Amino acid sequence: MASSQKRISKELAEVTTSPPAGIKVSLVDDNNVHNWNIVMDGPEGSPYAGYLQGGKFKLLLVLPTDYPFKPPKINFKTRIWHPNVTFDEHGSMCIGILKPEAWKPSSKILSVLTATQNLLVEPVPDDAVETTAANSFKEDRAGFNKTAKEYTKKYAK
Amino acid sequence: MKRNAQLTGFASAIRISSLSDEFKHPSTIDTIPPQSKKRKAAEATVASDTLSAQRSSKRIASAAAVKEGPPTPLTTGSPMDSDDEFMSGMSSDEDMLQESDNDDGSADDFGFDEPEPDLGYSQKGAVEKQEKRKFDINYKVYHPEDIQAQQDDLIDEVNMILDIRKEDAAILLRHFRWNKERLIEDYMDRSKKVLEDAGLGPSMTGPPKLEVIPGFMCDICCEDEKGLQSFAMKCGHRYCINCYNQYLGQKIKEEGEAARIQCPADGCKRIMDAKSLDLLVGADLQTRYHELLTRTYVEDKDQMKWCPAPDCTNAIECGIKKKDLLRVVPTVACDCKHRFCFGCILADHQPAPCELVKMWLKKCADDSETANWISANTKECPRCNSTIEKNGGCNHMTCRKCKHEFCWMCMGLWSEHGTSWYNCNRFEEKSGSDARDAQAKSRVSLERYLHYYNRYANHEQSAKLDKDIYHKTEKKMIQLQSASGMSWIEVQYLNSASQALQTCRQTLKWTYAFAYYLGKVNLTAMFEDNQKDLEMAVEALSEMFEKPVQELADSKLKVEIMDKTSYCNKRRVILLADTADNLANEVWTWHPKDLFDYFKS
Numbered sequence: 001m002a003s004s005q006k007r008i009s010k011e012l013a014e015v016t017t018s019p020p021a022g023i024k025v026s027l028v029d030d031n032n033v034h035n036w037n038i039v040m041d042g043p044e045g046s047p048y049a050g051y052l053q054g055g056k057f058k059l060l061l062v063l064p065t066d067y068p069f070k071p072p073k074i075n076f077k078t079r080i081w082h083p084n085v086t087f088d089e090h091g092s093m094c095i096g097i098l099k100p101e102a103w104k105p106s107s108k109i110l111s112v113l114t115a116t117q118n119l120l121v122e123p124v125p126d127d128a129v130e131t132t133a134a135n136s137f138k139e140d141r142a143g144f145n146k147t148a149k150e151y152t153k154k155y156a157k
Numbered sequence: 158m159k160r161n162a163q164l165t166g167f168a169s170a171i172r173i174s175s176l177s178d179e180f181k182h183p184s185t186i187d188t189i190p191p192q193s194k195k196r197k198a199a200e201a202t203v204a205s206d207t208l209s210a211q212r213s214s215k216r217i218a219s220a221a222a223v224k225e226g227p228p229t230p231l232t233t234g235s236p237m238d239s240d241d242e243f244m245s246g247m248s249s250d251e252d253m254l255q256e257s258d259n260d261d262g263s264a265d266d267f268g269f270d271e272p273e274p275d276l277g278y279s280q281k282g283a284v285e286k287q288e289k290r291k292f293d294i295n296y297k298v299y300h301p302e303d304i305q306a307q308q309d310d311l312i313d314e315v316n317m318i319l320d321i322r323k324e325d326a327a328i329l330l331r332h333f334r335w336n337k338e339r340l341i342e343d344y345m346d347r348s349k350k351v352l353e354d355a356g357l358g359p360s361m362t363g364p365p366k367l368e369v370i371p372g373f374m375c376d377i378c379c380e381d382e383k384g385l386q387s388f389a390m391k392c393g394h395r396y397c398i399n400c401y402n403q404y405l406g407q408k409i410k411e412e413g414e415a416a417r418i419q420c421p422a423d424g425c426k427r428i429m430d431a432k433s434l435d436l437l438v439g440a441d442l443q444t445r446y447h448e449l450l451t452r453t454y455v456e457d458k459d460q461m462k463w464c465p466a467p468d469c470t471n472a473i474e475c476g477i478k479k480k481d482l483l484r485v486v487p488t489v490a491c492d493c494k495h496r497f498c499f500g501c502i503l504a505d506h507q508p509a510p511c512e513l514v515k516m517w518l519k520k521c522a523d524d525s526e527t528a529n530w531i532s533a534n535t536k537e538c539p540r541c542n543s544t545i546e547k548n549g550g551c552n553h554m555t556c557r558k559c560k561h562e563f564c565w566m567c568m569g570l571w572s573e574h575g576t577s578w579y580n581c582n583r584f585e586e587k588s589g590s591d592a593r594d595a596q597a598k599s600r601v602s603l604e605r606y607l608h609y610y611n612r613y614a615n616h617e618q619s620a621k622l623d624k625d626i627y628h629k630t631e632k633k634m635i636q637l638q639s640a641s642g643m644s645w646i647e648v649q650y651l652n653s654a655s656q657a658l659q660t661c662r663q664t665l666k667w668t669y670a671f672a673y674y675l676g677k678v679n680l681t682a683m684f685e686d687n688q689k690d691l692e693m694a695v696e697a698l699s700e701m702f703e704k705p706v707q708e709l710a711d712s713k714l715k716v717e718i719m720d721k722t723s724y725c726n727k728r729r730v731i732l733l734a735d736t737a738d739n740l741a742n743e744v745w746t747w748h749p750k751d752l753f754d755y756f757k758s
Binding site: 069 | 394400404407424425
């Protein structure tokens with residue numbers, strides 16, 4: 001739909017010209033504005049930050065054809081040990097703003113990206129998709145942080 | 158046969174009125190959820206006429222029945238609903254006949270194939286009927302137009318009392334789940350907060366309208382062309398009409414949302430009202446939106462539920478509370494003929510209370526205990542060991558190979574069943590010595606379960622088979638009519654018999670689930686006697702019902718089937734009245750004893 005092209009282009013321009021801290025956005029294919037590559041730095045103070053240089057997490061953001069009336073889909077391409085992200089090749093994420101009942105056509109991709117960053121800082125173990133990670137986060141924070149750091153070191157380069 | 162003659166008498170009258178729909182669907186007393194819209198439509202036209210006629214006829218009937226002593230099982234006046242319905246609509250002669258039919262005491266209280274039609278009028282009927290059936294409950298069936306009228310009345314009332322727009326009154330009522338009193342009280346106390354919570358936030362004045370604002374750019378599609386029409390609700394979030402249209406279309410069509418559609422602005426909780434919606438979308442979406450609104454009205458009310466039958470648009474109101482469900486089995490019958498439990502929406506499961514049904518179904522779904530049984534849908538002939546699959550509803554089996562006659566349930570000789578001792582429905586607990594051994598104990602409990610499950614499943618299966626046979630018979634009935642000159646009404650007794658078999662088997666089925674959880678006391682023996690009586694009658698009827706069509710045409714067998722049908726219905730009512738009574742008075746004991754304690758606490 002032409003209208004969604006216009007809206008997407010506008011949002012893309014905003015995010016690429018003045019990107020939020022720690023986030024880089026590019027198109028997977030320059031001819032298709034619906035698939036976005038995201039590179040997100042592990043936020044400081046979280047176990048995803050890495051040691052010398054920040055952990056780099058790759059995400060894929062896909063905008064459906066009826067965007068903005070339907071929410072975008074976002075997946076971690078880099079493995080991450082996190083209660084709200086599945087620890088598998090899909091890296092599916094559970095985040096409130098993307099739930100169909102919470103998404104509004106005027107919600108912006110920018111807010112999805114910042115919400116994702118926030119989720120890395122503050123996991124929501126009650127909405128967990130990765131239950132082992134959630135239990136460890138709730139009951140053994142030190143152990144959780146240790147594992148998360150190890151995986152960050154291993155995968156998020 | 159006096160009755161037969163009379164039946165033929167008005168059979169012709171009925172032919173003249175040519176109920177062709179009924180001919181194809183002779184199920185005016187259907188208890189099964191209708192399978193197709195078409196069929197239902199055909200019934201609906203008839204039902205409205207016959208119901209009102211029936212009501213009046215039933216008053217006469219009950220008055221007559223009260224005078225008389227207990228009904229005798231072998232009465233020739235075995236009433237068939239279809240007969241009564243037609244007769245009541247006819248001349249005074251036939252009314253006379255009907256009364257005399259009722260005089261022998263078999264009618265009304267016990268004679269109807271199912272309690273459904275008069276249940277609906279039990280509120281009014283209570284006066285006339287001296288003794289209401291123990292398992293009757295009060296309820297009301299609402300058609301879509303009734304539901305709409307109720308909502309409109311409430312909205313008008315709030316609109317007048319609080320002096321607010323009708324659209325806002327509707328939103329407020331939905332927000333308060335149609336609790337008018339609470340809404341008015343809260344609104345009087347703190348109107349601002351109530352409005353805000355309901356998504357009606359601070360308002361500007363004026364009716365909703367589309368506007369063209371110079372320099373406007375829609376925040377959703379980013380279009381800014383000249384002359385673009387835009388709209389904003391009272392929250393002031395303005396978007397173009399195209400985006401609104403798509404947004405609302407998606408909410409209504411795809412998500413089935415209506416009462417709680419919010420403003421498209423991120424984080425805004427303002428609720429879309431009907432008037433604004435009508436301005437923004439086309440006629441088809443408006444219609445759907447109002448349908449959905451009606452639906453939420455029923456869903457929001459605790460005392461209302463949708464009839465679960467496929468394609469049925471009626472709702473039922475019943476005052477039964479959740480805490481009553483251990484003492485009452487609130488079976489209701491929709492005008493579409495579907496009978497279901499108001500407590501749990503499952504199909505009629507009298508006499509077992511909802512909680513028991515839930516437990517039983519869970520237990521049955523658990524493969525561990527049933528696996529060994531499920532694999533055994535076939536059995537071996539006790540004499541020659543040929544493998545036998547049951548092909549009809551009746552338990553009286555005759556091995557095709559060796560002609561051995563036996564009972565499908567207990568595999569014992571059939572000759573021992575037909576007479577006085579029919580001991581097939583009871584499970585004799587093993588003696589105490591067995592129970593001491595833990596292993597034996599678990600075996601007993603498994604056997605006990607399988608005993609009841611066996612019989613439960615058997616009735617379910619048999620009901621299906623009886624129905625298959627009915628469908629075959631139905632075709633032959635038509636052949637028979639053209640061949641022998643029998644009238645349509647003369648073959649309707651098979652329809653009644655089939656209905657009775659279905660309804661009684663449904664009840665019997667649940668008596669076994671009920672019995673599984675029943676503690677052993679004197680009452681239990683009485684219950685088992687009732688169960689046995691009904692079961693014997695049903696099996697006997699089922700056997701007659703399976704006879705070849707040539708024999709069915711015989712008037713002697715016809716009368717026997719009619720008698721047995723009436724007797725089955727009567728036994729069913731007795732069984733249900735007895736169990737319901739004891740349930741209401743909480744005199745049953747359960748197995749284990751603390752079965753329902755969790756529910757009471």
